[in-house]
Amino acid sequence: MRLKSRHLLGIESLTPEEIVLILDTAESFEEISRREIKKVPTLRGRTVVNLFMEPSTRTRTSFELAEKRLSADSLNFSASASSLVKGETLIDTARNIEAMAPDFIVMRHQMSGAPHFLARYCRSSIINAGDGSHEHPTQALLDAYTIRQKKKRIDGLRVAIVGDILHSRVVRSNVFLLRKLGADVVLGGPPTLMPLEIERLGVTVSHRMEEALDGADVIMMLRIQMERQGAGYFPSVREYYNLFGLTEERVRLAKDDAIIMHPGPINRGVEIESKVADGAYSVILDQVTNGVAVRMAVLYLLAGEAEDADPSEERPGR
């Protein structure tokens, strides 16, 4: 059993079996992070370029840690330091990196589809670490891993995802994944932050927090992207919190054993009450821990020389 593609560009093109393979493999990697010597020689001599065109702390450090624990050599390019600010086009940057022959490129980019573009021009394995508002596959995988760890299953669970659905790549990847593994997904948030026709992905939409949370096994809160506040998606942060903030009182609408998730970074008092974020049912920090094991599993599985699938089959969108 292996992954069909040598890239991980999104969840949309994965089969349920491939997703389960990644999650199962991640379980085997969990133990390494509890050892005294947290390192195995598996990817010795392989090179990973972390190409982050958008600021990221959690995802980048998580990938870096996964790479180091597998003994790969990694180097980082970031937006501020890279030649992109000097006017180089993406394709030229890609060709220059390609000329150094890395085995993997982990890429975060503000434009949807940028990693797919790179995958067509590079011989390296491309791992999408978030592209625009399209996909963030390793986040969805670590979310699924955390859900499976706490709930022992994904099939048949009711998952409520609340917040800025419109700009969130985390949501799209999660919806693809959770639907493929048989969970029911409810998306909650104000109409201005809800993409049109999102129901087509097989989800239910609710504009009332109480309705969205009703009977949920898992509550996934999304960050309100303060940098997009100027666009006037809602009148004020205060009003947003009153209508959609996750308070202790609202958590009670979900199942008694519901878990609270958040991809981070959290805005206390904007989308989530401090007491809830730090509460016993919060698994926000487990998500961070599990991220390393999941990314190790992805690197391990992609390091096998999978037959090259036609990259044109993996265009974003649709």
Next chain:
Amino acid sequence: MDEATIDRTLTRIAHEILEKHKGTEGLVLVGIRSRGVPLARRLAEKIRKIEGKDVPVGILDINLYRDDLTTIADHPILRKTEIPFSVDGARVVLVDDVLFTGRTIRAAMDGIIDLGRPMQIQLAVLVDRGHRELPIRADYVGKNVSTSLDEKVRVSLREEDGADSVDIVPKEAR
């Protein structure tokens, strides 16, 4: 080898391990996935019957330590390593079904040493079929079998395959 022969062989190996170690002090068994694991459990059970003492049994997956990961297309499915005890100062007996090139054992030794500093590492195998590519030998051998390189030693164990047997078969068969 049939079921009864395999059982007698394991009984002998259990006695040999106890004889060499003069008991079970500091002794741990580590089965190499996949067929080394049931063999290690059976040896522990035999040791318990003979000596009345429990010996810890661990499970080691050597895939992360392989020297051929860059050349095999289909990465083997990685399963858990479960060694719920400290190997520091322990006398570790690695257990596997077949000793062939020695590369698996090399990987297993690296895997164990990453977990701590054992006082000693020994090796017990059900079958030694020769053709070593590394300077590695077994301390406890069930049966030495001379084979050619176009043959395969097929070990079946009831825990994994439903029945116990060891056969030499042409390479293509499985």
